Amino acid sequence: MQTKHQTAEVPEHTETKGDSESGQPRPDKLLRIGQLAELCNKTTRALHLYEELGLLKPVIRSRGGFRLYSQTAIERVQWITRLQDADVSLGEISQLLRDLEEQRVGSEAMTKLRSLLEQKLKETREQIDKLRMLEQDLQAGLSYLDGCKVCSTETPASECGGCRIHGHDGPQPLMVAGVLVS
Numbered sequence: 001m002q003t004k005h006q007t008a009e010v011p012e013h014t015e016t017k018g019d020s021e022s023g024q025p026r027p028d029k030l031l032r033i034g035q036l037a038e039l040c041n042k043t044t045r046a047l048h049l050y051e052e053l054g055l056l057k058p059v060i061r062s063r064g065g066f067r068l069y070s071q072t073a074i075e076r077v078q079w080i081t082r083l084q085d086a087d088v089s090l091g092e093i094s095q096l097l098r099d100l101e102e103q104r105v106g107s108e109a110m111t112k113l114r115s116l117l118e119q120k121l122k123e124t125r126e127q128i129d130k131l132r133m134l135e136q137d138l139q140a141g142l143s144y145l146d147g148c149k150v151c152s153t154e155t156p157a158s159e160c161g162g163c164r165i166h167g168h169d170g171p172q173p174l175m176v177a178g179v180l181v182s
Helices: 012-016 033-040 044-052 072-085 090-102 106-150 157-162 174-180
Strands: 067-069
Touching: 033 044, 033 067, 033 072, 044 072, 072 090, 090 106, 106 174
Parallel strands: none
Antiparallel strands: none
16 A cells, blocks of 8 residues: 555556546546646645645655545545535534544544534525525515616605605615615
8 A cells, every 4th residue: 555655656647648538537547636626626726735734635646746646536625615615614624534534433433524514504504594585685675676767867865765656655675775774
């Protein structure tokens, strides 16, 4: 078994060459960091940071010193990205991986992961509810303002606060009322 920074004994061109038809790396081939970055829509700098934090590890290094990653690194980078989308910091991801590695029993390790995922699901649902409320407020404001399109160009803005024409027969929606409050 090779360690993180051992040199590959295989010629570089056979390890990183892509499929001649598609230009994409073949599933059985290792990826250079630039290839991995491109496939994951990341910068090489981001992947270097992931490596520094212990989130990503090259399988080997080529004789030329290039980091070479397995195809499974794509899933790892996607996993990291998705956790970041859920507002999990890179430091938290790194700690999670250390915690998981320390667990001797698989179910205990997965309990830690499950706990994180449950918390993030709860936060995501709360955010969705908040965004739905915002969507409703924005839609109500826009609907109300549609009536203003047909208003006379001679109507002073000071009268808009108490407007009762063009469908404005109820209270103004929050997204409109807040503008007119002094």
